[in-house]
Amino acid sequence: MKKKIVLVILFVFPLVAYMFFASGVNNFGKLPILTENVTELDVIDTDIRLQDKITILGFLGRDVANKKGNAFNLNQKIYKRFHEFADFQVVMLVLEEEKEAVTELKQELSNLAPIDNWQFVYTTKEGLQTVFNGLRTNLTLDGTYGVPEIFIIDKDRNLRGRDNDEDQKTGVKYGFDATSVADLNNKMEDDVKIILAEYRLALKKNNADRN
Template structure:
């Protein structure tokens, strides 16, 4: 599936996916030695009651993970409090079915470490009291957060509406996961890394977060 996604872009002109933040913290030490560095990660936070996020988890698994799990170094990481382990294992059983989830990781950490990682992300919303959010974030191999500096629709651009960014993707919004994250942004990022491996990537065309006017 990952090969098909990349081939869809092989003859297209495309803009690399925006870097919106260069300061994403590495994951805390964990038993499985899961890290963000050198991986393309979808980073999620399901909090102290992960079963309450079963819809978000299932959407993320079916609409994004199942389509992209074959790409080298891709992973889904869900950062959770240690007390949520029992519920997380139940959630995994709910979404697993007969699918291969070896690139889907639950990482358990202290509350302070979870907050620290989340606070290093650029986002419009605070983490809930239960350490959860319905948003998922793209983190590239350099631990740069990817997204969109300008998420306006064509109509909004034509009407000269003010630009606004997209830092995270709502796991409850099926159209956002399916159309923006899976069909557009992830395949563009995979194309970028494929071009880097083959020496075809023009790094100078990448739009950086430095271009944002704060």
């Protein structure tokens, strides 16, 4: 009898886990597109691109040393869970004078997990502002050219988020607060699952169609 129970658990648990991952919890549907065709990073001097990547995009700007907590939260709650998925990357825009602080931050992050898919892009104030404006959100950069929110960009350069979030006056949630472990844990993690599941299911469908 015990052996039968164990076999049932071994079969059912992975199935339930897969169904949860594939569906997510955001109404069990696709994550809404809030902004189409966000600005590509070729407007600044970098080889990093958003197109054809699932990107977590952030703006550290200046004063990186005092924003390490944001990066650590993102690393622990989102990056470590999903960094092994194909075409997944974290891209942080920082001002050019922050290279020393970024080197230190990368060293500290590397002690927690491989940082192969962390990308730090150096740019000017104007370049950073141009990319941020291309998201077309209701948020603004602060005096350090940073913002605590981080954003989900899909492979077609669409900004994904929520259009019925209970904590937003308008219902629209463009980004996720990297200073809040709860926001990353309770909302962003679910939404990243949905994005990854979308592409995984689309890939399976394409493979099935070819066969």
